[in-house]
Amino acid sequence: MLHEMASAAIRTAGLSKDYGAERGLFDLDLQVSAQEVFGYLGPNGAGKTTTIRLLMGMIRPTAGSAYIFGLDCVREAVEVKRRVGYLPGDVPQFGSLRGGEIVAYLGGMRGGVDPRNVRSLAERFDLDLSRRFREYSSGNKQKLAILLAFMHRPDLLILDEPTSGLDPLNQQEFYALLREARDDGATVFLSSHVLSEVEHVSDRVGILRSGKLVKVAELEELKHIRVHRVEVEFAPDEKIPFDRLRALTGVDDLTVNGQRVTCTVHGAFDGLIDALASHAVVDFVSTEPSLEEFFLSFFGEKKRKALPP
Amino acid sequence: MRAVLLGLRLGRWGIVGFSLAGLFLTLVQSIGYYQIAGHTAAERANFGAAIAALQAQFVALFPPALAPETVAGYVQFRAYNPLLILFAVWALASSSGFARGDEERGVGEASLAAGVSRVWLIASRTIAFAIAVTVAAVAAAVGFALGVASGHESVEPQGLIEATALLAAVGLACYSLSLLIAQLVGARLATATAGAFLLALFLINSLSRVFDSLLTLRWLSPFRYYDLSQPLPRGGYFSFGGFVVLLAMAVAASVAASLAIQRRDVGGSVLRLPALERRPTVEPATAAWWRIPVVRDLYELRLGILAWAVGMAVLGTVFVSLTRTIVQALQSIKALLPYLSIFAHEDLYPAVLGYTWFNVAQLLFAAFAITYVARWSAQDTDGRLEMFLSAPVSRAAIVLERMAVLAAGAVIVSAVSGVMLFFVSQQQGINLNVGRLVAASLMLIPFALVFAGAGSLLASWNPRAAAGLLGAFAFASYLDTELGPIFKLPLWLQDLSAFKLFGTPLLSGVDTRNLTLMLLLALAGLGSSILLLQRRDVGA
Numbered sequence: 078m079l080h081e082m083a084s085a086a087i088r089t090a091g092l093s094k095d096y097g098a099e100r101g102l103f104d105l106d107l108q109v110s111a112q113e114v115f116g117y118l119g120p121n122g123a124g125k126t127t128t129i130r131l132l133m134g135m136i137r138p139t140a141g142s143a144y145i146f147g148l149d150c151v152r153e154a155v156e157v158k159r160r161v162g163y164l165p166g167d168v169p170q171f172g173s174l175r176g177g178e179i180v181a182y183l184g185g186m187r188g189g190v191d192p193r194n195v196r197s198l199a200e201r202f203d204l205d206l207s208r209r210f211r212e213y214s215s216g217n218k219q220k221l222a223i224l225l226a227f228m229h230r231p232d233l234l235i236l237d238e239p240t241s242g243l244d245p246l247n248q249q250e251f252y253a254l255l256r257e258a259r260d261d262g263a264t265v266f267l268s269s270h271v272l273s274e275v276e277h278v279s280d281r282v283g284i285l286r287s288g289k290l291v292k293v294a295e296l297e298e299l300k301h302i303r304v305h306r307v308e309v310e311f312a313p314d315e316k317i318p319f320d321r322l323r324a325l326t327g328v329d330d331l332t333v334n335g336q337r338v339t340c341t342v343h344g345a346f347d348g349l350i351d352a353l354a355s356h357a358v359v360d361f362v363s364t365e366p367s368l369e370e371f372f373l374s375f376f377g378e379k380k381r382k383a384l385p386p
Numbered sequence: 387m388r389a390v391l392l393g394l395r396l397g398r399w400g401i402v403g404f405s406l407a408g409l410f411l412t413l414v415q416s417i418g419y420y421q422i423a424g425h426t427a428a429e430r431a432n433f434g435a436a437i438a439a440l441q442a443q444f445v446a447l448f449p450p451a452l453a454p455e456t457v458a459g460y461v462q463f464r465a466y467n468p469l470l471i472l473f474a475v476w477a478l479a480s481s482s483g484f485a486r487g488d489e490e491r492g493v494g495e496a497s498l499a500a501g502v503s504r505v506w507l508i509a510s511r512t513i514a515f516a517i518a519v520t521v522a523a524v525a526a527a528v529g530f531a532l533g534v535a536s537g538h539e540s541v542e543p544q545g546l547i548e549a550t551a552l553l554a555a556v557g558l559a560c561y562s563l564s565l566l567i568a569q570l571v572g573a574r575l576a577t578a579t580a581g582a583f584l585l586a587l588f589l590i591n592s593l594s595r596v597f598d599s600l601l602t603l604r605w606l607s608p609f610r611y612y613d614l615s616q617p618l619p620r621g622g623y624f625s626f627g628g629f630v631v632l633l634a635m636a637v638a639a640s641v642a643a644s645l646a647i648q649r650r651d652v653g654g655s656v657l658r659l660p661a662l663e664r665r666p667t668v669e670p671a672t673a674a675w676w677r678i679p680v681v682r683d684l685y686e687l688r689l690g691i692l693a694w695a696v697g698m699a700v701l702g703t704v705f706v707s708l709t710r711t712i713v714q715a716l717q718s719i720k721a722l723l724p725y726l727s728i729f730a731h732e733d734l735y736p737a738v739l740g741y742t743w744f745n746v747a748q749l750l751f752a753a754f755a756i757t758y759v760a761r762w763s764a765q766d767t768d769g770r771l772e773m774f775l776s777a778p779v780s781r782a783a784i785v786l787e788r789m790a791v792l793a794a795g796a797v798i799v800s801a802v803s804g805v806m807l808f809f810v811s812q813q814q815g816i817n818l819n820v821g822r823l824v825a826a827s828l829m830l831i832p833f834a835l836v837f838a839g840a841g842s843l844l845a846s847w848n849p850r851a852a853a854g855l856l857g858a859f860a861f862a863s864y865l866d867t868e869l870g871p872i873f874k875l876p877l878w879l880q881d882l883s884a885f886k887l888f889g890t891p892l893l894s895g896v897d898t899r900n901l902t903l904m905l906l907l908a909l910a911g912l913g914s915s916i917l918l919l920q921r922r923d924v925g926a
Contacts, residue, residue, distance in 0.1 A: 135772055136923035155778045163776035165925070169769030170490075173574050174686065177669060181676035182686075186777040188677075192670055199668035207664045211490075211573070225773070 086111045086233050086264035087132065091141035094127050102127045103288045105141070109266055109281075111232075114259050116275025117268040119285030125268040126166050128285070129237050132266070133163055145233060162231035164239050166268075168218045176206035176213070176221055183225055190229045198224045201254070202247060215242045223251060227258065234258060234265045240274060252278050272303060273365050304343050305363045311336045312357035321352050389502050393514025396488070397480055401518045403854055404476050407861060408469055408526030414865060415465040416533025418872045419457045430455045437463065442715040444742070446596050446708045452616045457537060458545065459619035461530055466549060469526055470556060470612060473519060474584055477560035480518075482577040484511050485568035495652055505644040512562060512640045519557035523550045530618075548617035548624040555632035559608040560584055562639035569646035572655045578693060585697075593704065596711050608635055679783075683791040691795050694754055698747065698803035705743040706810045712738050733893070735816045739807075740892030744826055747803070748888055751834045752860045754799065758792045759841030759856050766849035772925040782916045785846070789838055789912055796834040800827045818892070826891035832904040836884040839911020846918035882907070 087109040094101045102124040109115040119125050130136045132143055134154035143150040145157045171179050176199075184190035199206055202220040213221065219242040226234060234255075240248045255265055255278050269275050275282050282299050284292040294302065311317055317338060323331050327343040342349055346363075353361075394401070423433040434455025441451045441463060448467040453459030488494045497507055527550045534541050564580035571579045591607040594600035604610045614628035650656045675681040684691065713734055765771045774784055804827030811818050840859050844852035866883035869875070880886050884907070887900040 130923075130925055133776060135775060135925050137921070154775075155780050158776060159778040161776070163773075165769060165772055165776075167769055169773045171770065175671070177667060177671040178676070178686075181671035181673070182682055183773065183777060184670060185677040185682055186679075186774060186779055188778075190670075192672075195670045196668045204668065205666040206670065207667045 085109065085144070085147075086113070087115075087143070087145055087266060088147075089132075089141065089143045092128070092131060092138055092143050093140040094124075094131055094136060095139045096127075099287070101139070101288050102131070105290055107283060107290060107293075109264060111264050112259060112262055113281065114255065114265040114267065114279045116279030116282040117266060117285065118270065118272065118275050118282055119268075120270055123285040124288040125270075125285060126237055127288075129166075129235055129266075129268060132235055133158070133161070160232040162226040162229065162234045164222050164226040164234075164236040166237035166241075168215075168222045171210035173209050173211055175209050176204065179210060179221065180206065180224065180228065184228060187229055194230060195224065195228050198227055198254075201250060216244060216247065219243055220247065223254075227254065230258075230261070230263075232263060234263055234267075236265065236267045238268055238270070240269075240271075248274075275299075276303065302343070304341055305346075305365060307340055307342050307349065307364075308360070308362045309338045309340075309353065309358055310360035311338070312359050315357045318352060318356060322349070325349060325352060389497065389506060389510035390514050390517075392497070393484070393511045394517060396484075396493070397514065397518055399851075399854055400476060400480055401521055403858065404472065404518075404522040405525035407472060407858075408522045409529035411469060411472075411865075412461055412465045412526045412529035413533045414869055415461050416457055416530055417536055418869055419460045419533075420537040421872045423455070423457075423460070434459075439716065442712065445712065445715065446704075446742075447592050447746075449595070449613045449616070452622055453619040456619050457534055457539060458542065458622070459616075461533070462549070462616055462618040462622070465526070465530070466553065466618065469553060470609070471588075473522070473553060473557035474560045474588070474609075476522075477515070477519070477557050478564045478577070478581055478584055480515055481561045481564035482568050482580055485565055486573045486576045489653060490573060498652065504647045508565065508640060508644045508647055512558070512565070512636070515561045516554070516558050516636075519561070520550075520554040523553040523557070526550070526553065542618075542620055545617040545619070545622055545624075548615065548629075552612060552615055552617065552624070552629060552632070555629055555636070556608055556612045558636040559632045559639070562636040562643065563587075563608070566639045566643040566646065569643050569650060570656045572658070573653070576655075578690075582697075589704070593708075596708055608632055611635075679787050680790045680794060683787070684794055687791070687795065690757075691798055694795070694799045695802035698750060698799055699806035701746065701750070702743060702803045702807045703810045705746065706739065706807060706814055706816065708742070709735055709739045709811075709816060710814065712742065736818055736822070737890075737893050739811070739816065739818070740826065740890050743807070744830075744888070744890075744892060747830060748833060748885055749864070751796065751800075751830045752837050752863075752884075754796065755792060755834045755837035755841055756853060756856050756860065758788070758795070758838065759845055760853035762788055762841070762845040763849040763852045766845065766924070769925065775924060781919045785842060785912065785916045785919055789835070789842060789908075792838045793831060793835060796831045800830040803827065822892050822895055825896045829888055829891045829896060829901065832901060832908060833884050833888050835908035836887075836904050836911070839908040839915070841911075842915035843911045843918065846915040846922060 085108045087107065089105050089107045092105040092107075093103050095103070100122070105128060117125055117128065127136070131138055132145060132150055134150045134157065137151060146160055148157045150157055174182070180190075180195055184195070198204075202223065204217060204220045204224065208217075210218070210221070219239075223239060226236060226239075240251055243251060255267070259265060265278075267275065267279065276296070276299055280296055282292075282294050282296070283290055284294070313336060315336070317333060317336070319331070319333060319338075322328060322338065322340065325348045327345070328349060329341050329343070331338065331340040340349075342363075423430050434453070437451055437454035437460065441448065441454070448463065451459055451463035454463055484494075494507065498504065502510070527546050530546065531541050564584060567580040567583050568576040587607040588609050590600055591604045591609040591613065594604040594610075611625070611628035611631045614625035616622045617624040646656050673685075675685045716734075716738070765774070771784070775781065804823060807827075808818065808820065808823055837856065837860060841852060841856040844855050844859075848855075863883040864885050866875070866880060867885040870880035870883070870886065881900075881903055884904060887897075887904045887907075889897045889900050891897075
């Protein structure tokens with residue numbers, strides 16, 4: 078236990094930030110090991126950004142404590158930040174400064190930034206540092222924020238919804254960068270409201286709901302609890318294997334409408350694919366449910382009442 | 387209609403603040419009048435003569451006072467003239483805040499996306515400001531009426547209505563003109579260009595009272611049409627034509643702004659400087675100053691500091707040029723001769739220059755500090771502070787660096803304007819004591835630091851309200867010097883005003899006690915702001 082605590086990159090105990098009206102973060106007990114990629118999943122307003130700001134010492138906890146590499150996030154904030162790379166949820170506004178000037182400014186504040194690393198990151202994301210921040214598209218602003226978080230090769234990366242605004246190609250590049258950082262020994266704490274994203278890059282996932290950590294799952298476990306909505310369209314004369322599909326483990330909510338079958342699939346697709354393999358299928362669409370649907374499915378929560386018109 | 391309401395909603399703090407400023411200024415000046423003007427006709431006549439002598443020193447700023455021996459004439463001179471400048475500044479801040487600030491925050495884009503046409507966007511905000519400035523002008527009228535009632539006198543309703551309408555009209559004209567300028571130039575330059583434009587219009591009119599060469603240009607200035615009326619005192623006059631010209635100016639500038647906004651991209655400008663070709667790069671900036679605290683901020687602020695330094699130097703030059711005229715005007719008042727003979731002939735020039743220029747310089751340095759505090763607040767709300775704090779620097783270091791940057795900027799501006807003042811006064815044959823000129827110029831730095839300390843405290847406590855509250859603090863400090871002796875406020879309360887602590891260093895050198903007090907006030911602000919920022923949530 079002592080060894081675990083010593084090697085923890087992030088450790089919180091009873092960490093709370095109460096904004097009133099049941100908003101905030103409550104009693105967070107969390108431990109993230111060194112060199113782990115920890116996905117922090119939750120819908121909007123669940124408390125992800127609050128957790129991150131507490132870890133970064135931007136806000137003070139109402140109760141509890143947080144430590145990064147054994148350093149107190151409030152009392153030893155400066156030391157903590159020597160080892161952390163931070164990507165905020167909202168990219169700050171740098172007005173008319175050029176990209177290269179912003180890097181130099183923040184690099185100058187931090188110290189120890191290798192220009193070769195900056196160059197490599199900018200090349201990788203095809204980011205022109207000669208342009209003014211005001212002229213950047215939202216995607217390019219996000220790329221700059223990623224560069225600022227990674228430029229000093231930190232031991233811990235705290236990233237608040239890092240892929241928002243990135244196109245799919247740059248998302249893939251970002252995932253690759255994360256994996257490399259982890260392979261180089263970095264720990265990653267990554268918040269997201271996209272299930273597939275955290276599943277894609279994380280070793281473990283913490284699920285936050287209404288300010289409370291409701292589940293910490295290993296990647297394998299997550300794969301079992303994940304849910305997809307599937308629509309299958311069979312060829313016009315094809316007989317639909319309804320009974321076989323209904324009998325499959327993890328397949329629920331089966332409905333048939335003509336040659337179109339819809340269902341939800343929990344966990345892996347193997348059984349469904351096997352069942353369909355000998356049939357003529359003309360269309361197969363799998364969509365990831367929203368987090369709301371995920372919570373409904375996984376936690377058996379009641380659907381929120383619609384607001385009156 | 388919703389767009390008008392949105393404009394009023396977004397500008398609500400301006401409406402509240404400037405209405406209170408208007409109410410307070412006219413109220414305290416009219417109450418103050420009864421405290422100092424005396425009660426008999428003879429006492430009041432003497433008082434009027436003293437005000438006439440005082441206004442001779444400000445002829446380059448404000449028109450001659452009409453019937454200053456009456457409460458209405460006194461308030462017209464002491465309250466409505468400063469309110470003119472105050473409302474022009476409000477118009478500038480509000481118009482550039484709408485035209486550029488809202489656009490940068492996406493409010494303008496959201497309004498256009500919601501189906502509001504560009505023409506209506508301009509019209510609705512102009513209408514909203516017209517309502518706002520009318521409310522504030524009415525508040526000023528209420529303050530005057532209450533003040534006069536405290537002296538058991540009555541106001542001339544027609545004059546008060548005319549003064550109110552005139553103040554609202556000139557404010558609206560300034561708003562529309564600034565709005566037009568903000569469409570023409572890019573976001574970076576909008577506020578500075580519109581501010582320079584309004585300042586130029588103000589100076590063309592006010593300096594035309596001294597320099598005949600400007601008489602042919604003053605018809606361009608909205609302030610000229612304000613000067614055509616002095617409706618408040620009994621026997622005053624109101625130029626209906628001038629009032630109509632102000633409204634026509636506002637409408638014409640709004641129409642031109644509507645045409646201009648249709649010809650530019652959202653976020654763009656009508657006039658575009660040819661952009662320098664820059665090769666794409668993946669290299670960070672390599673200049674050494676980015677690694678040096680304070681210097682990196684000075685580099686980032688270089689254009690602003692340059693503008694302040696040049697602007698102050700030019701204004702200083704104007705005031706030196708005016709000094710001879712002012713001294714001649716003072717010497718032509720026979721009643722003042724015994725008083726003036728107290729000064730040796732050589733001392734009169736520094737006395738006047740010290741009184742006029744360094745009074746204006748104090749106001750400008752207070753404004754300089756307020757712009758920096760507004761920048762600190764913006765850093766807090768736009769996420770830059772959060773980004774700075776993600777680097778291994780303490781909150782105390784951030785506060786200290788901010789203050790050091792402001793102090794360094796103030797050193798540059800005061801040095802440039804001081805050197806300019808020295809050379810121009812030499813040219814004009816005005817012999818200034820070099821040591822005292824240096825001391826007076828340097829005193830502007832602790833003066834600015836007092837406001838920086840107060841601003842730092844406010845920015846640490848509530849960044850969104852800091853600039854507005856610091857503006858109110860500056861206003862209260864200025865009133866403190868004006869009203870402290872009149873209302874016999876305790877000395878310690880008067881000493882809280884940097885305007886009072888600045889003293890008259892050009893004439894009598896630096897008062898060490900006052901300098902120490904200013905530094906202590908600045909340090910108190912600095913220390914308490916560090917403590918507050920360390921306890922405050924950032925980015926929440």
